[in-house]
Each structure stands twice: as C-alpha cells, then as structure tokens.
Amino acid sequence: MPPSPIRKLVPYAEAAKKKGIKVYHLNIGQPDIETPPAIMDVVREMDFPVLEYSHSAGNESYRRKLVQYYQKTGIDVNHQQIIVTTGGSEAILFGFMSCLDSGDEVIIPEPFYANYNGFAVAADVKVVPVTSYIDSGFALPPIEEFEKKITSRTKAIVICNPNNPTGYLYSREEMEVLKQLILKHDLYLFADEAYREFCYEGTHTSAMHLTGVDDHVVLMDTISKRYSACGARIGALVTKNKAVLDTVLKFAQARLSPPGLGQILGEAAVDLPDNYFDKTKAEYQLRRDAIVERLNRMPGVFCPNPGGAFYAMARLPIDDADKFCQWLLEGFSHDQRTVMLAPATGFYSTEGLGKTEVRLAYVLNVQTINEAMDCLEEAIKQYPGKTSR
Numbered sequence: 001m002p003p004s005p006i007r008k009l010v011p012y013a014e015a016a017k018k019k020g021i022k023v024y025h026l027n028i029g030q031p032d033i034e035t036p037p038a039i040m041d042v043v044r045e046m047d048f049p050v051l052e053y054s055h056s057a058g059n060e061s062y063r064r065k066l067v068q069y070y071q072k073t074g075i076d077v078n079h080q081q082i083i084v085t086t087g088g089s090e091a092i093l094f095g096f097m098s099c100l101d102s103g104d105e106v107i108i109p110e111p112f113y114a115n116y117n118g119f120a121v122a123a124d125v126k127v128v129p130v131t132s133y134i135d136s137g138f139a140l141p142p143i144e145e146f147e148k149k150i151t152s153r154t155k156a157i158v159i160c161n162p163n164n165p166t167g168y169l170y171s172r173e174e175m176e177v178l179k180q181l182i183l184k185h186d187l188y189l190f191a192d193e194a195y196r197e198f199c200y201e202g203t204h205t206s207a208m209h210l211t212g213v214d215d216h217v218v219l220m221d222t223i224s225k226r227y228s229a230c231g232a233r234i235g236a237l238v239t240k241n242k243a244v245l246d247t248v249l250k251f252a253q254a255r256l257s258p259p260g261l262g263q264i265l266g267e268a269a270v271d272l273p274d275n276y277f278d279k280t281k282a283e284y285q286l287r288r289d290a291i292v293e294r295l296n297r298m299p300g301v302f303c304p305n306p307g308g309a310f311y312a313m314a315r316l317p318i319d320d321a322d323k324f325c326q327w328l329l330e331g332f333s334h335d336q337r338t339v340m341l342a343p344a345t346g347f348y349s350t351e352g353l354g355k356t357e358v359r360l361a362y363v364l365n366v367q368t369i370n371e372a373m374d375c376l377e378e379a380i381k382q383y384p385g386k387t388s389r
C-alpha cells in the first residue's frame with residue numbers, strides 16, 4: 001500500500017509546530033469555508049429516539065432529493081440510479097470493486113488524485129498512467145497516447161473533472177474524445193466530479209451529460225467539497241447501468257449503511273438557495289488569482305492557471321520536491337513561519353516525474369495565502385538545492 005503523499009510529511013509539520021513555528025497548510029484539500037449553518041442546524045434539531053442504520057443504498061428521501069440536485073446540474077437520473085456512499089472515497093472503491101476483476105487495468109491521466117492508487121490496491125487492479133504535462137496546463141493527453149496503453153485487460157478510464165491535483169477543467173470537446181474512446185474499446189468511464197461546483201474558466205461538462213454512453217458512465221460524487229462538509233462522509237455512486245448498480249448494492253449491503261447524520265445534512269443541503277455556490281466559488285476564484293499571480297512572479301517558478309477545483313500545480317527551481325517540502329518543515333523558517341506543500345511525485349505513477357513540481361491547495365483566505373507566498377518566495381531563495389532554471 002503506497003503512503004499518502006499528502007499526509008506523509010505530517011510528522012515534520014508537527015515537529016515544526018512544537019518548535020513554535022507557524023505552518024501554513026497548503027498541502028491538503030480541507031476547505032476553511034464554513035459549513036452552511038442552516039444545514040448544521042437541521043442536524044442539530046433532528047429529533048429521533050434511535051440513530052439507526054439507513055437503507056444500504058441510502059435514505060430514499062435523500063436519494064429523491066439528490067435527483068433534484070442533479071437536475072439542476074443537467075444530470076438526468078432517478079433515485080434508483082443513486083447509491084449513497086461513505087464519502088466519494090467509498091464510491092470510487094465500490095466502482096472499482098464492482099466493475100473490475102483482479103488484474104484488470106484502469107487508465108488514468110497523471111498526475112492524479114493519489115488515493116486512486118490505494119483503491120486500485122484494494123481492488124487488485126493495475127493503474128496505467130497516461131502523462132499530462134505542466135507546459136500544456138495538464139490538458140487531456142492526445143488520444144493516441146491512450147490508445148497506446150489499451151490492452152485486453154483495459155476496462156476503464158478514470159477522469160477527475162475538474163482535476164485534483166492539477167485544477168484542469170476538461171472541455172466538452174475533450175469529454176467527447178473520451179466518449180469515442182470508451183465506445184470504441186467498450187470501457188467504463190469513471191467520472192470523479194468532486195469539484196463540479198468550482199469551475200472558473202468555462203462550464204463543467206459532466207460525464208453524465210454525454211449521450212449514448214449510459215451503460216459506460218459511473219459517476220463518483222461527494223458533498224465533501226461542495227458544501228465544505230468533509231466530515232459528513234457522504235458521497236454517491238451514480239450510474240444508469242443496472243448490472244453495476246446491482247453489484248454496487250451488494251458491496252453497500254455488506255457495509256450495511258452510509259452515515260445517518262450525514263445524510264440528513266446532505267438532504268438539507270439540496271435546499272440551500274441557488275446562489276449558495278456563487279459566493280464560495282467567487283472566494284475560491286479570488287484565492288486562485290492571488291496564488292497563481294504570486295507564484296508566477298517568483299523567478300524560475302511556473303504555475304499554469306487552473307480552470308477549476310482548488311488546487312494549483314507549480315514547477316519550482318528546485319532539485320527535488322520531496323526534499324524541498326521536507327526541508328520547508330525541518331530546515332527553514334521565515335519570521336517563525338513556514339509552508340507545507342504536497343510534493344507532486346506522489347501524484348504521478350511514472351517513476352521520476354513531478355520531481356520539480358508541488359501541489360498547492362488554495363484553501364486559505366487571500367491574506368493568509370499572501371503570507372504563505374512570502375514564506376515560499378524566501379524559502380526558494382535560501383534552499384540549498386535551488387537550481388538555476
């Protein structure tokens with residue numbers, strides 16, 4: 001089981017904090033945006049004698065409510081095509097376990113959300129990367145690159161849109177290209193749309209907006225980022241493929257039930273006013289603009305403008321991102337402050353890639369981001385492994 005590239009530096013951050021150093025956490029996608037009080041209140045005010053198991057597929061009332069949410073995003077599904085899961089994490093795991101056999105291969109554009117590796121280990125499937133590059137802003141690699149990787153064991157493609165860690169927002173055209181590919185080779189398209197609401201350049205194309213691929217698309221969703229409710233542990237697997245739903249339900253029954261309180265919160269969230277997302281999206285966009293501008297002003301640093309989610313990838317003038325991120329916590333401080341970043345190597349599956357790149361999660365307010373960027377700028381100047389680029 002590979003370690004999480006996002007969490008492996010935690011002991012160094014803890015040691016830095018013990019020394020009295022303030023650590024700016026740009027390493028993890030834990031939003032600081034308040035969970036809407038109105039939906040917390042609904043949970044607080046619930047009055048029931050027993051906190052019981054729910055239906056394994058999730059409360060019917062919640063699934064029916066989710067149908068309304070999906071309708072607003074142009075996704076036409078009914079409540080029987082939704083299985084509520086313990087976070088998007090379980091939706092990914094159930095998707096892998098239900099659609100893939102031991103030894104099957106799943107193609108994923110890299111860099112990708114590192115936990116896919118863990119789910120692949122659990123499902124005993126092989127992740128086959130197709131590399132996307134920082135110089136093209138991490139756009140979808142040419143389709144020939146996918147074709148080259150397809151074997152008789154290839155069963156699925158995973159697309160995370162907008163992408164974590166790159167922030168790349170796949171266009172309608174790119175999604176259509178993927179559609180042709182999955183039809184041609186009879187593959188599943190696993191669509192992780194955890195950041196659907198956060199698109200700053202252009203609109204979001206869901207895999208479920210594609211026509212003629214109903215049996216191929218498996219949507220993995222979550223309320224964690226949408227409503228800043230990571231602790232609710234509520235996600236959903238959505239598909240029109242009946243056989244997949246039947247199999248996923250068996251896994252869902254084996255784990256009995258998704259979280260009860262979280263479903264109540266999730267159901268209430270669908271009734272938030274339509275403009276709820278305008279405010280959060282605008283806030284993330286301000287942060288993105290601030291961080292991207294600061295990064296690109298630093299000598300030798302390149303950061304493509306991410307179209308969505310709340311992550312940016314940057315290339316730094318350094319010898320080794322893992323060493324640099326550890327050194328930031330162990331060997332550096334500026335006015336008793338430092339920055340915690342995620343080295344990009346853990347998001348690539350191909351050995352040796354991402355060595356000069358880091359991922360930054362812009363989950364702090366603009367002022368704090370600026371303070372963190374002051375630190376990073378100073379750190380790059382002082383880093384012993386600085387390169388001349």
Ligand SMILES: Cc1ncc(COP(=O)(O)O)c(C=O)c1O
Pocket residue numbers: 029086087088089090113160164192194221222223224230234235
């Ligand atoms: C792309 C992506 N998918 C899925 C998840 C899992 O989210 P959760 O299990 O909290 O719903 C995350 C969390 O960071 C993510 O970034």
